[in-house]
Amino acid sequence: MNNTNTLRLTEGAMMTAFFAVLLLITVYVPFALIVTGFFLLLPFLWYGVKHSIRASLVMFLASVIVTGIIAGLIAVPIAVAYGITGILMGWMVQKNIEKSIIFLISTLVFVISAVVQYLFSILLFEINIIEELLRLVGESVERAITVYNAAGIDTGNLQEQFAQSLIAFETLLPSLLIFSSALLVWIMMIINFPLVKRIAKKDMPKFDAFRNLSLPKNVIWYYLIILLTALIASPEQGTMFAYALINLQFGFELLMVLQGLAFIHFYGHLKGWNKGLLVILTILGVLINPLTRILGIIDLGFDLRKRMTEKK
Template sequence: MNNTNTLKLTEGAMMTAFFAVLLLITVYVPFISIASAFFLLLPFLLYSVKYSIRASLVMLAASIGVAAIVGGPISIPVAILYGTTGVMMGWLVQQGKSKFMIFMISTLVFVVNIVVQYLFSILLLGINMIDEFITLMDDSLEQAIAVYTAAGIDTGDVQEQFAQIMLAFETLLPSLIIMSSALLIWIMMIINFPLVKRIAKKDMPKFDAFRNLSLPKNVIWYYLIILLTALIATPEQGTMFAYALINLQFGFELLMILQGLAFIHFYGHLKGWNRGLLVILTILGVLINPLTRILGIIDLGFDLRKRITEKK
């Protein structure tokens, strides 16, 4: 028993030190930090796949303290963000959850962290990072316009286009946060899961083939309700209802595009198309996404895959 506790403490200390090194590289080494950021949750993942959630939380607390010492107060949110995500990811692996379930829950934890830390920075520190970013972009544009105006170049269209882009950015910000978080979690799982399998000698779950991806049937009904609400209701621009409606519509449209792309891969596999052709069709499907979205709606709403399989 004592040997087990000693081993647990020793590995916890090693993983905490490992995280401190990764954090120092991420904070202080400019170019390498881009790569090291993808490995920040690896120490927590390695530890939590082997030990209990209680021991993992103790290691997380120690890592937060070490982060404050080696990187200063600004490193604490980073440690909390990657630490909680890594611990949750490792615990789900330990519980035998599917890779898709791990991906979804880890993304949720990551997004909740971002939102809570954003609210914390506003309420307690009085810093609104989004407003700061928009102000910085506005200042940069004004400087660029001043240079072009002095050179005798008309910048009226540029100002109008920039205003539209910034309005779209502000409106779709919640969806963009979720998308970017999901993409980051997906990349980190691809990179770190093989390392955990090799180092910890732990069997890691695998994603099912993309062609087998199919959303729950209820999703299409939710999507239709959102579309009908957008057509019937006329919410005032800038209200919470308008923001929620636009983001929900954007999110469900992305899901339908994903369903359409999965159907393309399913049909390609059925017909024996080579991988190069599927890559080209995937790129075209993203570029002409309205058609892909319609294909996803038909596939989900009318059991297109089932019909094709039965016919074949």
């Protein structure tokens, strides 16, 4: 029993130190976040897979304290976001929960953590990250416009496009936050799950093939209801109702694009296309997403995959 406790404490200290090193590199090395951001989850996931949830929480608290000491309070939200997500992932792996469910729950936790970090920065440091970002972008655009004007280039359209882009960004911020969090969690799972499997010698859940991805049938009806509501109600721009409606529409459009891409992979598998061609078609599908979205609607609404499978 003592040996077990000693091993648990030793591994907890090792993972805490490993996370501290990664965090220091992330905070103090310029642009390191582009790489290290995908591995900050690893110490918590590895420890969470091997040990109980109680031991994992102790390791998490130790990491938060160490983070506050070596990097300051401003880095604590980073430790909280990655720590909670990693420990939760490890616990769900222990419980043999499906990888798709792990992905959805982890994304939700990461989104909540991001919102808490945003509120934390405002309340404690009186720093509004979004406003600062928009200010910096605005200053960059103003400098560019000044240069263009000095060169005799008309910037009237550029200013209008920039103003519209800012409005669109502020309006779609909730959807963009969810989408970016889901993408980050998905990439972290792809990178870290094989590493944990190799290092910890634990079986890790796998995603089903992307070609088999299919949304519930109800999704298309929700999407149609939102579209009809937007057409009939014509909400006034700037109201909370319009704000919610635009974000819902954008979110469901992304889901339809995902459905369309999954159908392309299904059809390619059915025809025996090579992976290189599927990669090219996926990129084209993202670039011409309106057509991909229509394909996803048709696939979901008319059971294209079932019909094609039965026909074959």
